[in-house]
Amino acid sequence: MVAECSRCGTILARRGHDSLARTAALSLAALILYVPANIYPILRMYYYGAYTENTIWDGCVRLFQDEQYLVAVIVFFASIVIPFCKLLGLFYLTATAKLGSADRRRERTLIFKIIDAIGPWAMLDVFLLAILIALVRLQQLASVYPGPGLLPFASVVVLTILATLSFDPKLIWEPEKDE
Amino acid sequence: MSDSEQNAENRDDLPKAAVRQRHWSFPIIWVVPLVAAVVAGYLVFERSRAYGPTVTIVFKDADGIRAGETWIQHLGVPIGQVTAVELADDLDHAIVTARLTRARVSVAREGSVFWIVRPELGLGNISGLGTVISGPHIEVLPGTGPEKKDFVGLETSPVILERRGLKVVLVTNRAGSLHPNSPVYYRGVEVGVVQDTQLSSDAKVVNVNVFIRQRFAGLVRTGSKFWNVSGVDFNAGLFRGVEVKLESLRSLVAGGVEFATPDDPEAKPARNGMAFPLYSEAKKEWLDWSPRINIPPEK
Numbered sequence: 001m002v003a004e005c006s007r008c009g010t011i012l013a014r015r016g017h018d019s020l021a022r023t024a025a026l027s028l029a030a031l032i033l034y035v036p037a038n039i040y041p042i043l044r045m046y047y048y049g050a051y052t053e054n055t056i057w058d059g060c061v062r063l064f065q066d067e068q069y070l071v072a073v074i075v076f077f078a079s080i081v082i083p084f085c086k087l088l089g090l091f092y093l094t095a096t097a098k099l100g101s102a103d104r105r106r107e108r109t110l111i112f113k114i115i116d117a118i119g120p121w122a123m124l125d126v127f128l129l130a131i132l133i134a135l136v137r138l139q140q141l142a143s144v145y146p147g148p149g150l151l152p153f154a155s156v157v158v159l160t161i162l163a164t165l166s167f168d169p170k171l172i173w174e175p176e177k178d179e
Numbered sequence: 180m181s182d183s184e185q186n187a188e189n190r191d192d193l194p195k196a197a198v199r200q201r202h203w204s205f206p207i208i209w210v211v212p213l214v215a216a217v218v219a220g221y222l223v224f225e226r227s228r229a230y231g232p233t234v235t236i237v238f239k240d241a242d243g244i245r246a247g248e249t250w251i252q253h254l255g256v257p258i259g260q261v262t263a264v265e266l267a268d269d270l271d272h273a274i275v276t277a278r279l280t281r282a283r284v285s286v287a288r289e290g291s292v293f294w295i296v297r298p299e300l301g302l303g304n305i306s307g308l309g310t311v312i313s314g315p316h317i318e319v320l321p322g323t324g325p326e327k328k329d330f331v332g333l334e335t336s337p338v339i340l341e342r343r344g345l346k347v348v349l350v351t352n353r354a355g356s357l358h359p360n361s362p363v364y365y366r367g368v369e370v371g372v373v374q375d376t377q378l379s380s381d382a383k384v385v386n387v388n389v390f391i392r393q394r395f396a397g398l399v400r401t402g403s404k405f406w407n408v409s410g411v412d413f414n415a416g417l418f419r420g421v422e423v424k425l426e427s428l429r430s431l432v433a434g435g436v437e438f439a440t441p442d443d444p445e446a447k448p449a450r451n452g453m454a455f456p457l458y459s460e461a462k463k464e465w466l467d468w469s470p471r472i473n474i475p476p477e478k
Binding site for chain 2: 002003004005006012013018021022025026028029030032033035036039040051052058148152155159
């Protein structure tokens with residue numbers, strides 16, 4: 001929906017009418033990539049000649065076994081639960097906005113604000129890995145390499161952020177369809 | 180008239196902005212999930228394709244084998260990873276579970292042998308040095324039989340990694356310095372190894388199992404003579420002086436067997452499992468035998 005000046009045609013206001021479609025599409029893409037992000041190792045490590053591959057889940061399990069419960073829980077939530085919850089939240093928001101529902105508008109706005117706020121934090125893993133990979137290069141003794149799962153993982157995070165950005169929170173407050 | 184009043188008055192005169200609905204827009208954004216689906220589908224397919232069969236191997240001792248870290252290798256190529264190490268119910272064995280990567284030809288078949296490669300310091304050979312720091316790995320020698328999932332691992336690495344060759348048994352009174360890995364020579368060239376030395380079932384003689392590489396298998400014929408070249412042969416005589424015979428430095432410490440084949444066109448090539456006597460030394464004429472035997476070129 002575009003409002004133009006009737007005389008000169010300048011665009012005065014623009015309402016992305018495809019905002020919902022955009023959000024839905026990007027969220028869907030993120031959800032699809034969520035699968036390879038979790039089954040592929042995001043980290044490959046050579047340590048004194050031994051070679052290990054770690055998926056995010058492996059990392060959580062290993063941390064838990066090493067009795068680093070707090071870190072294990074943080075990693076589990078930050079890397080597995082929260083990205084998924086964010087996607088679920090976005091789907092919920094787009095679905096209700098599409099249906100023009102008038103229920104729980106305040107709560108929905110709050111959900112959107114939360115999703116928007118924690119967006120970049122999900123990138124923490126990727127930043128951490130980037131630093132780790134740059135630091136640990138002791139040639140034969142120990143090296144850390146990105147695994148094939150890192151790219152889909154980063155894509156999930158970026159797509160989620162883009163989906164959040166393209167969601168127009170005003171749509172939550174649209175008048176009900178049947179009014 | 181204040182400004183605001185004038186504004187209010189003029190508002191209706193102002194031209195209205197034209198609101199234009201875009202009637203048709205290509206939903207180009209849906210290309211993104213489509214591409215994602217293709218990429219993810221491919222990745223998942225690749226991942227599931229990489230999963231091969233799961234095998235269990237029973238070892239007497241699984242020291243150093245770790246789930247998620249120890250690899251199964253063949254010719255230095257990783258082809259599987261250990262997923263679990265457990266104790267058997269009889270508390271006498273360790274059960275190693277490993278997932279193999281999918282390959283066109285699986286090693287999960289009858290006749291495959293698995294053993295744990297650890298650093299070994301033997302007479303005349305050192306092996307597995309790389310595993311000192313990396314920890315042991317499991318090596319496999321693929322078999323050719325039908326599919327199989329449960330294996331019993333070897334205690335020690337098999338002496339020879341080749342799958343094809345000639346196996347003969349040498350019968351002797353004393354094993355002497357012969358033991359697994361002792362070389363077998365033909366005209367001084369190493370053509371095989373001693374696999375193991377075992378007492379015969381009635382303990383009267385020693386059976387020395389010898390492996391001759393496939394390429395040299397034709398050198399052994401029914402009339403071949405084997406003799407021991409272990410150690411040093413001292414021969415001192417009043418008129419001859421001192422004579423020292425030594426096959427090679429390695430055979431000095433590791434022992435060794437040499438054989439010769441007579442020039443007899445009637446003699447048939449030896450078959451697997453054939454027994455030969457092992458002499459303590461060569462007769463003079465054996466050393467002069469030099470039959471013409473074709474050896475296939477090295478692959």
